[in-house]
Amino acid sequence: MKFLIAEDEIELQQSIAKYLSQESNICEVAADYIETSEKLDLYEYDLVVLDINLVTGSGLELLKKLKNQNKKCGVIIISANNSLENKLEGLDVGADDYITKPFHLAELNSRIKAVLRRGKFGGEDSLIFEEIRLDTLSRTAYFNEKPITLTRKEYDLLLFFITNKGRVLSKSIIAEHLWGDDSDMLDSFDFIYVHINNLRKKLTSEGAKYIHTAYGSGYLFTAE
């Protein structure tokens, strides 16, 4: 997959690019309006991560331009402004998703995967990891094509783990993902244990020991 990260904060841009390129994706970066505009004209990308407040111009303008060109390219907007109007405006113009700063890279990654999975980008409704297959339309998990009974949150957790396989996920990353964007979450993460342990038990009973503990209190989903 080929991504363009249009973000004027170089540090953030580099971190995103580094995180996304771990799965043999190609990540190009652009630091301002002109550079982004040029790259979008010249090259084809599967997805653009677009900061709405680029120093030299509005990301929304770029988005409009991109949509006028009818390019088959997914767009995720990043914004420092968590207002509903901005979100709606972005989505109206044709963005596929909207994420507010500060966000976790794992969260951004899972949003990117979700956008790419959607039909219009030629993705599939299935997500496969070793013997596990997730049907993202019916939201069911299969182990060797045998359905596993999962609660909604367990399914979300498994999807999040698979899209961020091989990455260390801290409790707070997982908690924020499960809790969702607009919720005033609890400050204690004890409830995370319960969900992870339940999921781990269900997977282990099938013989899939993929949830590993990393550094004592973090988690790592890997086949190794």
Next chain:
Amino acid sequence: MTTSSIIMIFSGIALYLSLKALLESEIEEELYSNKDRVERLLLSKPDLKGIPPIMVVEKVKDPQPTVLNDTLIYDPLQDEIELFRQLAGTKEINGQEYKITVRAMVIESENILFAIVFTFLAIILVAFVFLFYLNKSRNATLWKPFFLNLAKIKAFSIKSETPLTLTESDIIEFGDLNREIISLTTKVQADYHNLKQFTEDVSHEMQTPLAIMQAKIETLFNGVKIDDSQYEQLDSLQNDIRRLKNLNKRLIILAKIDNNQFTDSQFVSINESFQEVLLNFKELASIDYKIEHSEELTVKMDRSLAQVLANNLISNAVKHNLENQPIKVDFYKNSVQIVNSGNSELANPEQVFDRFYKESTKRDSSGLGLSIVKKICDYYGFTPSYSFSKSPESTTGFHKFEIRFTH
């Protein structure tokens, strides 16, 4: 008023005295001229008797001095004793001494006084009524711009986006006042606006550095091998960033309510908003809750604010609830009640909705959740309240938060 009445009294007295003196001298003059006429008449008609009591002619032997005095005479026509001024004197006409007495009825002092007082009162009344209406109409036109502007100043809100405009006036003082008030309100409005904007800007500007910090931590997790204690440090750093992020989020909500950015009012089911939040909490944190009373409760407000309201009240209840006790949420026709268990009453229940007021020592509590609840209530005119109840035989009591949606 006192000055004018004193002037009135003195001028009344002076008028009375001068009028009296004038009348007296007029009467005297008349008496002398009447006497003269009688004397001349006597030349041709020696037998003249006169017309008593006005005129009396008597024949006397010796001359007497002329006397001018007052006398009381019974007037049979009017059946009363009247005061007369009389002039009596003798005159020798054709060798015969005549005593001629002429009299004139004196206007009584009380009558003069009465006439004066009556006239004065009439004048005062007419003048008063006239001046009253004259002043009233003049004042109304004069003060009209002032009262118009006063109404505008009363209606003025510091939060409003439009500057205060005042009606122009020809009166210099009013013009000055208007200019001062306008420059003052413009300044205050600008300051207030800047302050609000500052809060929002700062909150937004903080998001990017926080995003960088968070991204770097995740890069470290997945980069070079770190040891467990380093991970712990980074993980706790991540928690601190999350706290800042939540604080920011809440400050932005407060600023937005202040900036009137929630204008999308629609009928929202409070039952649904709360149930959605409760389900989310139950699913994630397996909290226990029960709804004993569930009337339909629909309120006209912004949907996202209803969500925030439900979220903040329930997460507050969950945070401070005792273990293994259910949270109770009840919906009534005009209110919603959220009850959680607790050991003791709050030390300062009146501050429970204040910004950054923290009763608990919980490190992570932002101290903004309930103040947002209060802000939302203020914005829509709802009434939030808090109470604590505890039965004497029980060791635990109940914290009850109630929102009344009536205006």
